[in-house]
Amino acid sequence: MTTPAPAETLDLAARFPGAVSADTRPGYTGWIVTPEKLLEFAQFVRDELGYDYLVNLCAVDYLPENRMEVVYNVFKTTGGPGLTFKTWAPRTDPIEIPSVISIWPGADFQEREAWDLYGVKFIGHPDLRRILMWEGFEGHPMRKDWQEAFYDEDVKPFKRRWPDGKHVYAEKRAVYGDNINFKPGFDPEKWTPTDPEEALYKSLKKYKSETTDGIETDHIIVNMGPQHPSTHGVFRAVVVLDGETVVSLKPVMGYLHRNHEKIGERNTWLQNMPYTDRLDYFNSMTNNWGYALAVEKLMGIPVAERAEYIRVIMAELSRIQNHLILIGMLLNDLGAYFTPALYAFEERELILDVFEAVSGSRMMCNYFRFGGVVRDIDEDSLRKIKDLVFDRLPRKIEEFDRLLTENEIIVSRLKGVAPLTAEEAIAYSMAGPMLRASGVPYDIRRADPYGIYDRFDFDVAVRYNGDMYDRYLIRVDEMHQSIRILQQAVKSIPEGPIASQKPSYTTKVPPGESYGRVEGPKGELGFYLVSTGKPNPWRYHVRTPSFVNLTALEKMCIGTKIADFVAILGAVDIVLGELDR
Amino acid sequence: MKDEDLRDLNLPNYEIPPELTGQLAITTLDRIYNFGRRSSLWPMMFGLACCAIEMICAQAGRYDMARFGMEVMRPSPRQSDVMIVAGTVTKKMVPAIIRLYNQMPEPKYVVAMGACASGGGPFKEGYNVVAGIDKFLPVDVYIPGCPPTPQALIHGMILLQQKIDRQSIKHVRWYDGKKEDAVAVPVPYLGPDLIDPRRIPEIKAKAAELAAQEQQIAPQQA
Numbered sequence: 001m002t003t004p005a006p007a008e009t010l011d012l013a014a015r016f017p018g019a020v021s022a023d024t025r026p027g028y029t030g031w032i033v034t035p036e037k038l039l040e041f042a043q044f045v046r047d048e049l050g051y052d053y054l055v056n057l058c059a060v061d062y063l064p065e066n067r068m069e070v071v072y073n074v075f076k077t078t079g080g081p082g083l084t085f086k087t088w089a090p091r092t093d094p095i096e097i098p099s100v101i102s103i104w105p106g107a108d109f110q111e112r113e114a115w116d117l118y119g120v121k122f123i124g125h126p127d128l129r130r131i132l133m134w135e136g137f138e139g140h141p142m143r144k145d146w147q148e149a150f151y152d153e154d155v156k157p158f159k160r161r162w163p164d165g166k167h168v169y170a171e172k173r174a175v176y177g178d179n180i181n182f183k184p185g186f187d188p189e190k191w192t193p194t195d196p197e198e199a200l201y202k203s204l205k206k207y208k209s210e211t212t213d214g215i216e217t218d219h220i221i222v223n224m225g226p227q228h229p230s231t232h233g234v235f236r237a238v239v240v241l242d243g244e245t246v247v248s249l250k251p252v253m254g255y256l257h258r259n260h261e262k263i264g265e266r267n268t269w270l271q272n273m274p275y276t277d278r279l280d281y282f283n284s285m286t287n288n289w290g291y292a293l294a295v296e297k298l299m300g301i302p303v304a305e306r307a308e309y310i311r312v313i314m315a316e317l318s319r320i321q322n323h324l325i326l327i328g329m330l331l332n333d334l335g336a337y338f339t340p341a342l343y344a345f346e347e348r349e350l351i352l353d354v355f356e357a358v359s360g361s362r363m364m365c366n367y368f369r370f371g372g373v374v375r376d377i378d379e380d381s382l383r384k385i386k387d388l389v390f391d392r393l394p395r396k397i398e399e400f401d402r403l404l405t406e407n408e409i410i411v412s413r414l415k416g417v418a419p420l421t422a423e424e425a426i427a428y429s430m431a432g433p434m435l436r437a438s439g440v441p442y443d444i445r446r447a448d449p450y451g452i453y454d455r456f457d458f459d460v461a462v463r464y465n466g467d468m469y470d471r472y473l474i475r476v477d478e479m480h481q482s483i484r485i486l487q488q489a490v491k492s493i494p495e496g497p498i499a500s501q502k503p504s505y506t507t508k509v510p511p512g513e514s515y516g517r518v519e520g521p522k523g524e525l526g527f528y529l530v531s532t533g534k535p536n537p538w539r540y541h542v543r544t545p546s547f548v549n550l551t552a553l554e555k556m557c558i559g560t561k562i563a564d565f566v567a568i569l570g571a572v573d574i575v576l577g578e579l580d581r
Numbered sequence: 582m583k584d585e586d587l588r589d590l591n592l593p594n595y596e597i598p599p600e601l602t603g604q605l606a607i608t609t610l611d612r613i614y615n616f617g618r619r620s621s622l623w624p625m626m627f628g629l630a631c632c633a634i635e636m637i638c639a640q641a642g643r644y645d646m647a648r649f650g651m652e653v654m655r656p657s658p659r660q661s662d663v664m665i666v667a668g669t670v671t672k673k674m675v676p677a678i679i680r681l682y683n684q685m686p687e688p689k690y691v692v693a694m695g696a697c698a699s700g701g702g703p704f705k706e707g708y709n710v711v712a713g714i715d716k717f718l719p720v721d722v723y724i725p726g727c728p729p730t731p732q733a734l735i736h737g738m739i740l741l742q743q744k745i746d747r748q749s750i751k752h753v754r755w756y757d758g759k760k761e762d763a764v765a766v767p768v769p770y771l772g773p774d775l776i777d778p779r780r781i782p783e784i785k786a787k788a789a790e791l792a793a794q795e796q797q798i799a800p801q802q803a
Contacts, residue, residue: 185792259707
């Protein structure tokens, strides 16, 4: 089910002779660009071909071929299939690739991630620091030849644990008796501590004290987080303040970096499914879908008809509860301490009941399988869903709307705050509601349809001011649209099998690459997978909306008051499991 | 009252003079102290990962932990009694968690909520994951589950209450004075990897041993 390359890209090799060649490895698509011509090529792709929206950037370590590749997935904000191009450098340090940040500013964090985890040096990146691990950490952990302290084998199932079934504690096997590793001869007493924060503060301290009206003023640095009630988890922001106004801001993340990708590359294809639940733990159903979609693309298998409907129902229910919580928590951030959130949680519980009934778990559903879903929806659950989507939820969303939308506090705190223009939103690779609130009607369900979304009648919610108020309104709009989709889906769900494949522990995935993307409630959730035909993925990369959407956080916050920062962050709708992975 | 009379007060069937019945209840200091602590367990408003969401759910309408006096979530460690470690503990985060624990006034309790906080959970093998908060903090209650349901959390908190009921003011960790880390735990720091100050000699010896091994192997190869 690979989408054919659009016609206008077909002569790229001729356009850049010697620098660009088609990627002819079996299962791969797109173009390979030499690093020297990368910027010129990217400029051409963006300006001449119209691929203005850089969605995914990640590194792939081809250890046997001694190649470090960087993959770029670009799309058009007017819709349609995307373009993939890659560049590569030999795997000997320093690995140097030009940074595309001047062309797509949204590459900022993604390039820092590739530097942190793979040690790819992006020439021209203004602030190339580690992003998920701390400064001073030894090694680039995602490289194929880097081994963690609890290393067992390259891939699962680990023979030592199976089939004997004898369990040995990982601590007993590890050299240091714990999940730590040091170089031979390391002496913690003689080691001089380097401040992991030094580079961070250096990147902020370009502001000097100045004199205004004869009074000497100074900027102060405020650390918010990682333990802070309003950062939605263990997120940290370092803010430079001039009085109450934000002058500069750097998000610091990685406090929940739990190595999804490294573990994912050791897991078998199927074993990754429950891990995806824990990415965006509000929407495990959508995460499942993204991963299932990417693997199905690789395998080239169809999805059972009934399962397609079930998937839509689950994903849209998930979207509604996510937006409800978002609105409740946003109000929390604005100072309406917990009352709206309690109303939101009441509705969410009802949706979680449905999830629990169909999948067996409230939050970590682990419900999708390649080619379908794992269990059928029974009549009872379907009736419950019908009650919800025809009666209860529309009524409650209406109630939220009545309670909040015209509320004086909401309007005065949100209107006109932290606007982002459409051009900026595209440049910073914003996704999902954040992009659509800025006036870009880009919804993957329409722009690059997956599943059976082309069968439903719904509008792409879009708002044009790009301010906080629009970011709130777009969530309300989207809930209305989700209700519309749900009503059509539960009416027309057919009978039949729920999976196109027989259930099995092992999955045969042909070699190749694929990028599967779904419109998650927080934005585009993408999975970039590389298969070598083995039972485990060679590369498992998750492009998460929370992570990329934060690229524009500094841009949005500068010039606003510190009190608004909390709300701005709330409206981006981050979730730490997916931000740090 | 003489000393002997005071001692009598501790006897179970001490007779209360008739004029004081209905106005006086006799109990032990432990019981009244424990009653105060167990009836107002204020958790710290502090979530790490997925489990935190279930913690919020337990606070919200349907499960309503307020019924047990545990609803007052305090964002400041100075005002909280129990730290619910709700989620995966990472190496980058653990110094902050220990610092927060040290800032909590005693009596203080730690609840490890979920598989990750108890022992690393599904992410144990990860290079940035601490396999369980009990490597650093004394944990009172472990709650299994990934994530534990709100009911499980409430059950865990009730177990903690029962544990408090059995404690004696004479023997609690923080008034004992014998254990070094009774109140404050040494804060680990981030070097080439996470360094626990308590394990420095061990790490040093092991690293030296590895270096010696390497030197032995090197001449052989040459």
